[in-house]
Amino acid sequence: MDLRGKHLVLGLTGGIACYKSAELVRLLTKAGATVQVAMTDAATQFITPVTMQALSGRPVFTSQWDGRIANNMAHIDLSREADAIVIAPASTDFLARLANGLCDDLLSTLCIARDCPLLVAPAMNRQMWMAPATQRNIAQLRADGVAVLGPGSGDQACGEVGDGRMLEPEELLDDIVAHFQPKLLAGRRMLITAGPTFEAIDPVRGITNRSSGKMGFAIARAAREAGADVLMVAGPTGLPTPRGVARIDVQSAQQMHDAVLSQLRGIDVFVAVAAVADWRPAEVAEHKLKKANDTDTPTLRFVQNPDILATVAARADAPYCVGFAAESENLEQYGEQKRRRKGVPLLVGNIGHHTFGLDENEIVLFDERGAMRLPRADKLSLARQLVAAIAERLPVDRP
Numbered sequence: 001m002d003l004r005g006k007h008l009v010l011g012l013t014g015g016i017a018c019y020k021s022a023e024l025v026r027l028l029t030k031a032g033a034t035v036q037v038a039m040t041d042a043a044t045q046f047i048t049p050v051t052m053q054a055l056s057g058r059p060v061f062t063s064q065w066d067g068r069i070a071n072n073m074a075h076i077d078l079s080r081e082a083d084a085i086v087i088a089p090a091s092t093d094f095l096a097r098l099a100n101g102l103c104d105d106l107l108s109t110l111c112i113a114r115d116c117p118l119l120v121a122p123a124m125n126r127q128m129w130m131a132p133a134t135q136r137n138i139a140q141l142r143a144d145g146v147a148v149l150g151p152g153s154g155d156q157a158c159g160e161v162g163d164g165r166m167l168e169p170e171e172l173l174d175d176i177v178a179h180f181q182p183k184l185l186a187g188r189r190m191l192i193t194a195g196p197t198f199e200a201i202d203p204v205r206g207i208t209n210r211s212s213g214k215m216g217f218a219i220a221r222a223a224r225e226a227g228a229d230v231l232m233v234a235g236p237t238g239l240p241t242p243r244g245v246a247r248i249d250v251q252s253a254q255q256m257h258d259a260v261l262s263q264l265r266g267i268d269v270f271v272a273v274a275a276v277a278d279w280r281p282a283e284v285a286e287h288k289l290k291k292a293n294d295t296d297t298p299t300l301r302f303v304q305n306p307d308i309l310a311t312v313a314a315r316a317d318a319p320y321c322v323g324f325a326a327e328s329e330n331l332e333q334y335g336e337q338k339r340r341r342k343g344v345p346l347l348v349g350n351i352g353h354h355t356f357g358l359d360e361n362e363i364v365l366f367d368e369r370g371a372m373r374l375p376r377a378d379k380l381s382l383a384r385q386l387v388a389a390i391a392e393r394l395p396v397d398r399p
């Protein structure tokens with residue numbers, strides 16, 4: 001329920017992407033928002049107000065002369081309590097009118113008479129998007145403080161391929177949720193390790209662990225929502241990259257170590273969430289190991305992997321470092337010991353070691369002031385609380 005208590009005005013303008021707005025309204029209401037739909041005449045050619053009314057559970061408005069509003073001022077009243085107006089899809093023509101302050105129908109009048117943020121999701125053919133006039137209008141809207149969501153890129157309804165299509169409803173939902181998060185890490189750069197590592201034995205076998213990567217990915221998303229520039233170095237997971245996050249995929253601990261060290265320049269915060277293998281097989285067989293007979297079993301010899309977190313924390317130019325620990329017992333004692341041993345200002349302890357793959361977690365934060373337990377919650381809520389805790393502790397200027 002990321003949008004609980006939020007009131008949104010969703011404006012539809014003329015474009016084939018209107019069919020996606022039906023799904024968007026469903027996602028927004030499911031996330032807890034109340035949604036007031038307003039449509040231009042052109043939008044009603046693509047999807048009916050009846051559909052949008054059924055999904056939003058509120059009467060849909062299309063005309064500024066609509067008599068259903070008592071004082072006959074739909075253009076003012078509909079957005080009076082709004083936390084934001086979202087135009088999706090935003091057509092080429094509507095963006096042009098918006099950029100120039102034209103207001104000759106209900107939706108454009110609502111936009112100019114607003115007292116809340118305006119978010120637009122452009123939806124058009126790639127040539128219309130690339131047209132100098134459209135680019136000029138978009139630049140003007142950005143300068144006016146309008147948030148431009150997307151557009152996406154790919155197959156278009158006209159059969160062409162390129163930039164200009166409206167973002168998918170799930171992507172729009174993520175961007176709208178992100179819009180409402182406090183920008184606690186604006187201007188900061190964060191590097192995160194996430195997921196398990198995979199240590200090869202031979203070309204088809206290897207050793208890994210049960211980390212799903214969910215906590216690391218949730219932190220990447222929460223940091224991005226808070227305005228940080230986020231780069232993730234991820235071990236093998238099947239998880240999708242959070243919107244706006246950059247990602248380098250690696251397999252082994254050594255590769256994760258090398259990738260992290262090569263990306264450290266300019267990083268303000270390093271968060272080591274990955275479950276890095278402590279050891280790797282000393283030799284990787286070039287060919288698949290074969291059974292020689294029924295009794296022989298192979299013996300593996302291990303060597304130690306580099307400790308990525310300790311290496312980064314020990315550097316003279318170390319960013320603010322956050323470590324993780326999964327302990328099966330004595331968390332309070334082991335957590336603080338590990339924080340000191342790794343030389344980090346903040347360490348996050350997982351309560352129990354059975355949270356791998358689950359959507360919920362329970363964590364304790366250790367810093368020089370002591371231990372602070374966060375109540376059990378879903379990983380994204382915890383990630384947002386952790387981001388807030390990091391932002392609060394971050395030095396104003398890095399040395």
Ligand code: CTP
Nearest residue numbers: 272273274276305306307308309323324325326
């Ligand atoms: N970590 C790391 N590189 C490693 C091992 C761990 O960066 N080679 C990081 C993890 O991402 C985590 C923290 O160190 O943030 C703690 O890892 P953990 O495996 O719990 O600690 P260990 O040092 O391995 O201690 P132990 O196994 O004794 O609990």
